[in-house]
Amino acid sequence: MKGQEIISEYSLKGILKEVLSYKAGVSALIILALFGVLIIYTVIALPYDETIALWNSSTAFLKNPRNAEPVWWNIFSRKKKPRNVELFVDINDGNFKQEGDVFKGETKRDFVYDYDDFPTEINIFFNAKYKKDTPTVRLYLVRPDGDKILLKEHKLRSQDDILYLSNDFSLENRLDSHIRSKITEPIDFSITTTRGLFMKYANKLEVLKGNYSLLIEAELKDKEDSLMLDAIFYGSVYGIAGTDHLRRPIHIALLWGAPLDLSFGLGASLSITIIHLIIATISGWFGGWVDSLIQRFTEVYMVLPFLPIMIMISLFYKLSLWSLLIVVVLLSIFGFGIKTTRALVLQVKTLPYIESAQAYGASNWRIIFLYIIPKILPPVVPGLVASVPVYVFLEAVLSLFGVLDPTQPTWGRVIEDAFSNGALYKGYFYWVLIPSFLLILTAISFSLLGFVLDRIVNPKLKEL
Numbered sequence: 001m002k003g004q005e006i007i008s009e010y011s012l013k014g015i016l017k018e019v020l021s022y023k024a025g026v027s028a029l030i031i032l033a034l035f036g037v038l039i040i041y042t043v044i045a046l047p048y049d050e051t052i053a054l055w056n057s058s059t060a061f062l063k064n065p066r067n068a069e070p071v072w073w074n075i076f077s078r079k080k081k082p083r084n085v086e087l088f089v090d091i092n093d094g095n096f097k098q099e100g101d102v103f104k105g106e107t108k109r110d111f112v113y114d115y116d117d118f119p120t121e122i123n124i125f126f127n128a129k130y131k132k133d134t135p136t137v138r139l140y141l142v143r144p145d146g147d148k149i150l151l152k153e154h155k156l157r158s159q160d161d162i163l164y165l166s167n168d169f170s171l172e173n174r175l176d177s178h179i180r181s182k183i184t185e186p187i188d189f190s191i192t193t194t195r196g197l198f199m200k201y202a203n204k205l206e207v208l209k210g211n212y213s214l215l216i217e218a219e220l221k222d223k224e225d226s227l228m229l230d231a232i233f234y235g236s237v238y239g240i241a242g243t244d245h246l247r248r249p250i251h252i253a254l255l256w257g258a259p260l261d262l263s264f265g266l267g268a269s270l271s272i273t274i275i276h277l278i279i280a281t282i283s284g285w286f287g288g289w290v291d292s293l294i295q296r297f298t299e300v301y302m303v304l305p306f307l308p309i310m311i312m313i314s315l316f317y318k319l320s321l322w323s324l325l326i327v328v329v330l331l332s333i334f335g336f337g338i339k340t341t342r343a344l345v346l347q348v349k350t351l352p353y354i355e356s357a358q359a360y361g362a363s364n365w366r367i368i369f370l371y372i373i374p375k376i377l378p379p380v381v382p383g384l385v386a387s388v389p390v391y392v393f394l395e396a397v398l399s400l401f402g403v404l405d406p407t408q409p410t411w412g413r414v415i416e417d418a419f420s421n422g423a424l425y426k427g428y429f430y431w432v433l434i435p436s437f438l439l440i441l442t443a444i445s446f447s448l449l450g451f452v453l454d455r456i457v458n459p460k461l462k463e464l
Helices: 002-009 012-020 023-045 048-055 071-076 169-182 193-198 250-286 288-303 306-317 321-331 337-348 352-359 364-400 411-420 430-457
Strands: 085-090 095-099 102-113 122-129 136-142 148-155 160-164 210-220 226-233
Touching: 012 023, 012 430, 023 250, 023 430, 048 250, 085 102, 085 210, 122 193, 136 226, 148 169, 169 193, 210 226, 250 288, 250 321, 250 337, 250 364, 250 411, 250 430, 288 337, 306 321, 306 364, 321 364, 337 364, 352 364, 364 411, 364 430, 411 430
Parallel strands: none
Antiparallel strands: 085 226, 095 102, 102 210, 122 160, 122 226, 136 148, 136 210
16 A cells, blocks of 8 residues: 555656656656647647548649658669659740630740659649630650650640649650651650650660750630649659658648547547446445456456447447447446456455555445545556556557558558558558658557556556
């Protein structure tokens, strides 16, 4: 009981001082403080409803590269992998001349391409306003070697139109013929659109670095018409955590995964611990048939296959994170924690101050909630803290089985998306490693803190 007396004598400041006297405690608090800062930033900078709508939008991230590695991944790469090159062009900035019934103009945008790898895609996003008819554009790429290549002559189909040049097989075939006419020796690689536009004219596949220009010739049907375009040469690295198969920045799910997963873990651990504490105290205090009934329920719950039951329920009802929390609590009401806590209750109920409370007429419920539970609470707290990662990992495991709500961005959902889209065998290791690292960091921080608290409340461990 000495450990319990130590805790009762300490204020929150005293407990914090005790925790900080251990290196493990300092490490745990630093990690948890970082998570706290991350959560505060996320809640303020990324409002939940807006983030969920954005995350599940099919068009919000069209201008992001698909399956792009994090920008810092370049540190570990021999090649300097490309970032997005985005060119905003207002056609009306050019000089237009009237020729018959149309107005013709030309605009050019220069850019430098100094990367060691080719762009992954090329898309052109148009935004036009017109009175009579849609504008017509001719797009050219002028290479550093002076070669001028016609990309596409295109008549807009609507005010907001998208030109997917990477999927234009006629352009790819023209580039193939053009490059083979420039290279006399046989080549042993395929010529795609992005390769054909940015490669050196040689039998060895190599990027032609230097100053490029995008040249746009436009025909407007009315002098009041306007046309803007956004030309994107997609890279293979993007953002702090990369992108997934739907072009979504993974850092959004990682940021919101912190408050969602930690709230789930803390909520489950706190709820289950409190329920176990109350039930175990009732069982140990009243004894008799009440104790026997509770212990039989506990033994039945202990043999139930928890994870298969969770998966079955999730398959039938497609649980959200918060409905999952309720189910986890319900399935854990009579868990193993009741037996360990009951053992503490049986020790405390024989103490003299409990007998004194009975002597002056204190009711059973007063003794349970005001005398026994506060006394056994300190030894229970380390277990509460250490069990938080268990429930965080539970969410990740259920997400891996694909049985949770796919619209909520959590760490487990990110890992499930990675596995279902072949991230590992396609080489997208960042997609799995970053959320896995956050899960491991969570487990380490709460486990260390639980270990330190256990040493504080247990004097025998403190002496070791």
